[in-house]
Each structure stands twice: as structure tokens, then as C-alpha cells.
Amino acid sequence: MNVSDMRMIYINLGEECNFSCKYCSQKALITEAAIHKGEDVADKVVNFLQDISEFRNSSSRLRIRFTGGEPLIYFDKLKQIVERVNRDYEWIVITNGSLITDEQIEFFNRYDFHVGISNDGPNTELTRSVNLLEDSKFLERIAKIKNLRFVCVLTAYNANYKEVLSYFKEKLLPYGKVPYVSLNPVYDTGSIEEELIRFDWEAFEQSTRHFFDSITLETFSNDTPERYLLIRYLNRVLEYFNNPTMLEYTGCGADYDTLSMDSIGNVFACHNTSIKIGDLGTPLEELQAYFKSKKDFSRHLSENCVSCYGRIICGGSCPFVGEQSRKLYYCRLHKTIIENVLNTLVRLGMCCHE
Numbered sequence: 001m002n003v004s005d006m007r008m009i010y011i012n013l014g015e016e017c018n019f020s021c022k023y024c025s026q027k028a029l030i031t032e033a034a035i036h037k038g039e040d041v042a043d044k045v046v047n048f049l050q051d052i053s054e055f056r057n058s059s060s061r062l063r064i065r066f067t068g069g070e071p072l073i074y075f076d077k078l079k080q081i082v083e084r085v086n087r088d089y090e091w092i093v094i095t096n097g098s099l100i101t102d103e104q105i106e107f108f109n110r111y112d113f114h115v116g117i118s119n120d121g122p123n124t125e126l127t128r129s130v131n132l133l134e135d136s137k138f139l140e141r142i143a144k145i146k147n148l149r150f151v152c153v154l155t156a157y158n159a160n161y162k163e164v165l166s167y168f169k170e171k172l173l174p175y176g177k178v179p180y181v182s183l184n185p186v187y188d189t190g191s192i193e194e195e196l197i198r199f200d201w202e203a204f205e206q207s208t209r210h211f212f213d214s215i216t217l218e219t220f221s222n223d224t225p226e227r228y229l230l231i232r233y234l235n236r237v238l239e240y241f242n243n244p245t246m247l248e249y250t251g252c253g254a255d256y257d258t259l260s261m262d263s264i265g266n267v268f269a270c271h272n273t274s275i276k277i278g279d280l281g282t283p284l285e286e287l288q289a290y291f292k293s294k295k296d297f298s299r300h301l302s303e304n305c306v307s308c309y310g311r312i313i314c315g316g317s318c319p320f321v322g323e324q325s326r327k328l329y330y331c332r333l334h335k336t337i338i339e340n341v342l343n344t345l346v347r348l349g350m351c352c353h354e
Helices: 043-054 071-085 102-110 124-128 136-142 161-175 201-213 217-221 225-242 244-248 284-293 303-307 323-353
Strands: 008-012 063-067 090-095 114-118 147-154 181-185 258-262 266-268 276-279
Touching (some): 008 043, 063 071, 071 090, 071 102, 102 136, 136 161, 147 161, 161 181, 161 201, 161 225, 181 225, 181 323, 201 323, 217 225, 225 323, 276 284
Parallel strands (some): 008 063, 008 258, 090 114, 114 147
Antiparallel strands (some): 258 266
16 A cells, blocks of 8 residues: 555545445444544544645546445535535435435535446335435436435346346436436445245346346447446456456455545545554554455455456455355456456457458
8 A cells, every 4th residue: 555556535424324225334343332423523534635636646646436335414624625625526425315405516516526426227125225226316416516426236136137237227317417427336245135035046147147248339429328337348358458456456446546535534444344453653664564464455356356347447346245146146246347348349350450
């Protein structure tokens, strides 16, 4: 971990949330009120975020991502950090959207925020209790967000790429918004409900193959959710070829180019845990030593991981996903996706040379 290589900083504003999603990874990983949830922001946090830009090697903008809990519960604190830091960073917030106001949207647009709305498309009410995309007033409101994304968790309830993207297009296109959707396989960090991972493997593998087979070079000529989705995967492959040593670290970058902290400067092993490993006064070498002492924070989790081509995209997965979950569903889910992604990239590459 080196300040000059820093790519992403997570700021956990507090663990309180007004939803109770079935797959929430924090249920098992945040076991105490370790995250500071008061409204105050430490000067050392602001100073750190201001100064770090001077030490980075990369020409790309530093990403600052606000998390919770539900971050909009702590909007005043988020706003305070952004205005006090006053840097041209790539500001990001992932929210369930239930508390968002027109005033907040105006603020996000002013600072060029990337706003991710968590929604699982079809059957969202089964995983998140309520589906806000069924509310036309909510759709009208979020359509005002300049950089709008949707963060979708792939479970047994929505395991069909085509159906998921079709749902978002049906909801957003009438409002003039192309829905950019990321589909992230569900994580089991110790508290998952079995029904979420009871996949119909034959149906999922067939529908995934048909979806990726339908992608052509024309897909890249239009602004579509299919194009956005494939480019996300393509960027992951390119990252690997540009920096093969990234496979020596965790897929999330927690032990390499990512820092997770709260608003008073406590530093955590991950933005989804309450494992405190120091604070902003702790030398980076000592923070790095924590990860080196934990074999779980290594991409070489097993012989299967070491020899698996899927690591190019999945990165060895989240260290908190146990071996049993990997065998039960996680690796098969990822491999199905990765095989189709790589086959599609090869097929389109051959088309370019014909």
C-alpha cells in the first residue's frame, strides 16, 4: 500500500440503514458500532484528502466513495466533507435512493457525483422489501441525476442478464435515461439466506450464453446498458494485462490501492467491516502489515484460485467469502459469467480482423 498508488478511498459515514436487504454483507461483518456516525468531521480527514492529490503518481482522478449503512442518512456530513476538501475528485455515492431529495440531486450534479442506486431489477421486492422503481415520482426524480448508475446484486431471484437489463430499460428510457447497470454476484459473508443462492444452473448458464451471444460490434456503436456492462468487464481484463502483479493482492484492492476509513480518521480493513486496523496517523507500512498477517487477504486462497483463469475478472473474490460458499455456488456463478465474457471478447476481436 502506497499513497502514490492510491486509487480509491472509502468513507463510511455510519452503519445505520433504513433498509434490511436479505444479502447485506455487513450483517455478518460489522459486529460493533465501530464506525463513527456523529456529524463531526475531523480536520485530519479533510487535510489528508486535500494533500493526497500531491503525492499520487496516477493522472486519473482519485475516487472517493461514500458508504454506509445508508449514506444519505448522513448527507450533511457527506456535504461537509466534499465542500471542505474542495478537490476535483471522482465523487461516488451508493444509496438505496429512498431518502434522496431534489436538493441533494442538485448538489450531486454540481460536484459531478456518480450516484449509484441499489436495485435488483425484477423481483427486487423479494430481496429489498420494496422496489422504488415501481414509483413513477421516484423515477422522475432520479432521472434528473446527471451521472446515474444502478447497482444490481445477482441472486437466484434475478439470474437472467437479458431480463434484468430489459427491466431497467423499460423503467428509465421513457424518462430519457439510458440505464447503466452493474450486475454483481451475491456475496455470502456468513449470513446469506439459502434461497438467494438456489440457482437453476441450467437456466442461468443458457440465458447467460444467449445474452452474450447476442452482443455484436454494433453494440459498441450505441449508448446502451449492454455496451456499458461489457466495457466494465473489458476494463477489468485490460487492468490485468497492464498490471499482472495485481493478482498478488485482493480483488477489491484493500491491501494495495484502496483505503477505508470513517469521518474522524479511523482506518478499517474493508469498508464492509468493523475491523479497525489503525487511523490516519498509523504508518502505511503498519496498515500493510495487517494484511500480510492475514492469509485470507491474499488472492492465493487455494490451488483452484491460483490455476483459475477467472481470476482475471473476479480477482480471487472477496476474502470474506468462505471456501464452502465458493464450492456451493460462488465459483460456478463467476465462471459462467467469465467464460461468456472472454468468449465474447475473442469473438468480437476476430470480427475486427476479418
